[in-house]
Amino acid sequence: MSNLMAIILAAGKGTRMKSALPKVLHQIGGKPMVQQVLDAASFSGADKKVVVVGFGAQSVADTLAGQAEFVVQTEQLGTGHAVMQAKRELSEFTGTVMVLCGDTPLLTGKSLAKLYAEHTEAKAAATVLTAVMPDPTGYGRVIRNAAGQVEKIVEHKDASMSELAVSEINTGIYCFEAKELLAALEGLTCNNAQGEYYLTDVMAILNQQGHKVWAVKADDYRETLGINSRQQLAEAEGIIRRRKLDELMDNGVTIMDPNSTFIDSQVEIGADTTIYPFTWIEGQSIIGANCEIGPNSRLSNTTVGEGTTIHFSYTHDCVVGKHVTLGPYVHLRPDTCLKDGVKVGNFVEVKNSTVGEKSKIPHLSYIGDTDMGSGVNIGSGTITVNYDGKHKHRTTIEDDAFIGCNTNLVAPVTVGRGSYVAAGSTITKNVPPSSLGVARARQNNIEGWAEKQRR
Ligand code: UD1
Ligand code: CA
Numbered sequence: 001m002s003n004l005m006a007i008i009l010a011a012g013k014g015t016r017m018k019s020a021l022p023k024v025l026h027q028i029g030g031k032p033m034v035q036q037v038l039d040a041a042s043f044s045g046a047d048k049k050v051v052v053v054g055f056g057a058q059s060v061a062d063t064l065a066g067q068a069e070f071v072v073q074t075e076q077l078g079t080g081h082a083v084m085q086a087k088r089e090l091s092e093f094t095g096t097v098m099v100l101c102g103d104t105p106l107l108t109g110k111s112l113a114k115l116y117a118e119h120t121e122a123k124a125a126a127t128v129l130t131a132v133m134p135d136p137t138g139y140g141r142v143i144r145n146a147a148g149q150v151e152k153i154v155e156h157k158d159a160s161m162s163e164l165a166v167s168e169i170n171t172g173i174y175c176f177e178a179k180e181l182l183a184a185l186e187g188l189t190c191n192n193a194q195g196e197y198y199l200t201d202v203m204a205i206l207n208q209q210g211h212k213v214w215a216v217k218a219d220d221y222r223e224t225l226g227i228n229s230r231q232q233l234a235e236a237e238g239i240i241r242r243r244k245l246d247e248l249m250d251n252g253v254t255i256m257d258p259n260s261t262f263i264d265s266q267v268e269i270g271a272d273t274t275i276y277p278f279t280w281i282e283g284q285s286i287i288g289a290n291c292e293i294g295p296n297s298r299l300s301n302t303t304v305g306e307g308t309t310i311h312f313s314y315t316h317d318c319v320v321g322k323h324v325t326l327g328p329y330v331h332l333r334p335d336t337c338l339k340d341g342v343k344v345g346n347f348v349e350v351k352n353s354t355v356g357e358k359s360k361i362p363h364l365s366y367i368g369d370t371d372m373g374s375g376v377n378i379g380s381g382t383i384t385v386n387y388d389g390k391h392k393h394r395t396t397i398e399d400d401a402f403i404g405c406n407t408n409l410v411a412p413v414t415v416g417r418g419s420y421v422a423a424g425s426t427i428t429k430n431v432p433p434s435s436l437g438v439a440r441a442r443q444n445n446i447e448g449w450a451e452k453q454r455r
Contacts, residue, residue: 003095004116005178006046009082010034010102011054011073016228022056024102025063026233029240030264030282032063033227036105036240043109044116046098050089052082078196079172080188083181093178096120099199101172103227106236111223112173118216119175125211126180126203128153129173131221138228139169140200142215150215151207153200157193168217170200171224180211240265261294270306288322297327305340321357339374356399368392369411373399379423381406398433 014023024034031039034051041049049068053060054076061070071085083090083099090097096119098112111129119127128150130142140153141163153170154163184205188197206213218224227233244265245258252271255261260277263269267281270289275281279294281302287293288306295312302315305322313327317334320326325343332338333351341358344350350367356374361367363380369392370384382403384395393411397403401415404423415421416433424440431437 002045002047004044004046004098005048005050005089005093005095006041006044006098006100007083007086007089008034008037008041008049008051008068008100008102009079009172010060011052011057011076011082011085012103013055013076014103014228017230017233022060023227025056025059026227028105028227028233028237029244030266033105034060034064034102036265037100037102037107038064038067040107040109040112041098041100044098044112048089048093050086051102052085054082078190078194079199080185080197080201083199084185084188084197087182087185090178090182095178097176097178097181099172099174099176101226104172104224105227106223106225106239107171107173108223111218115173115216116175119214122214123212124175124214125177125206127175127214127216128203129171129218129224130168130215131171131218131224132167133169133221134167136167136169139226140172141166142168142170144168144215150203150213152204155192155194155198155200171218172226173224174199176202180206180209184209256294302332367395370395370397372397373401373417375400377402379403379405379407383408385410 010024012023017023025032028036038049051064051068051070052073053070054073057072073082073085098116115129133139138156140155141159143151143154143163145151184202187205188201190197192198203213222239225236227236241262242258244263245255245261248269249255253269254274256275257277261275262280264282267285269287272289273287273291276294278296280298283301285299285302287304290307291304292309297310297312298314300316302318302320304320307323308320309325311327313330315332318332318336320338321340321342323341324338327345329347330344331349335352336350337354339355339357342355343360343362345362346364348361348365353367353370355372358374359372359376361378365378365382366384368384368386371394376397385408386392395409395411396414398415398417400418402420404421406424407421408426410426410428413427414430416431416435418434419431420436421427421431422436422438422440425437426439427437
């Protein structure tokens with residue numbers, strides 16, 4: 001166990017979001033905000049993490065289950081009151097407590113680690129992370145004395161004209177010594193514009209008690225932006241998105257147009273892959289090296305092997321092998337696995353199926369609940385008839401089979417190894433290996449019929 005614990009404040013409703021969802025569960029960079037904060041806390045070395053929940057307590061706790069402990073703040077009486085809910089956890093702990101807000105998701109673990117290091121070095125009772133904001137509206141202002149020491153923090157709503165002119169703000173991120181914090185919390189009152197117990201008042205109290213109060217300025221104010229509204233959420237999303245794209249580019253990925261490329265924080269992409277415009281890569285997706293992805297594609301929870309090309313397509317919860325060609329206009333649905341060298345193109349949907357090496361489904365097909373071997377050729381317009389109105393059934397197409405155009409394969413059915421199915425067939429019985437399955441009316445030509453008709 002490290003000597004560092006984190007308390008994350010996440011009980012507020014986030015009134016300004018105008019949402020039924022608790023603010024801290026709104027997604028940013030593909031994760032709930034509070035998850036981003038928790039990840040940063042873990043990165044900075046905090047082993048013990050306590051999350052203060054209140055509004056939507058159950059859903060916040062469910063989202064973070066197994067990653068933290070939870071204390072409930074039944075009434076949201078302010079940030080100081082929120083920290084007080086972790087009184088028991090605080091009194092059982094000797095060391096440094098990092099207090100974080102669930103609504104500042106842009107802060108990196110690296111910056112938190114730096115704050116902790118500087119707090120330790122300063123031997124302070126409290127260290128606040130501050131930032132100089134181009135527009136400090138709404139934030140608490142950091143008020144320093146003539147010697148430059150932090151005297152107090154004044155909330156926007158309580159600030160005088162001269163205090164409002166201060167552009168150094170409280171980011172809502174702090175390090176405290178547990179013992180001193182507990183003692184100072186006892187002294188909080190709610191005599192202020194919002195009638196709340198402000199955590200920020202702890203600073204003035206510690207000063208009065210003769211403790212050292214310290215401040216560290218953030219290198220980049222954008223890391224400390226708090227999200228209170230949907231507009232700020234969009235702004236923060238833009239920042240976190242660009243950060244991810246920069247990291248990928250630094251690692252050798254070409255992003256043709258960062259303005260139209262959306263890649264979630266946890267996505268991994270190999271070197272020399274090119275991402276074309278208007279592309280989304282989401283969730284737990286891993287893309288290999290030397291791929292071409294996009295334009296106009298959306299990949300969710302998709303694993304893609306090296307050297308694969310995906311154009312104008314949507315894939316989700318599936319695995320695509322190496323040197324596969326996908327698109328244009330392919331929909332890969334959950335539990336699909338395309339092996340190496342597969343080709344799927346032009347308006348094809350594949351669901352809950354395995355497609356073996358080098359098999360081809362080039363045009364206008366629906367392949368569902370199918371186990372397909374390698375070297376198979378699926379003719380244009382082939383449909384697996386997998387649903388009888390009540391149950392789904394599987395289709396098996398063995399290695400090197402050749403399915404003629406416009407075929408229905410009525411499942412459960414098997415087309416044997418190396419067999420052919422004649423174009424236009426509706427196959428309802430198994431086709432044995434190395435055979436030809438024909439299931440269509442025989443053609444009958446009536447000679448001279450047209451001439452007669454015209455007369
Ligand atoms: C707070 C700070 C302000 C700072 C700003 C930075 C106080 C009094 N003010 O203001 O100085 O500039 O953050 O973003 O601390 N929360 C609870 N329980 C409560 C109240 C809040 O858990 O009773 C949580 C919220 O869910 C949120 C965080 O604390 O995650 C901050 O609360 P919020 O109401 O957004 O504070 P600000 O007004 O932004
Ligand atoms: Ca806030």
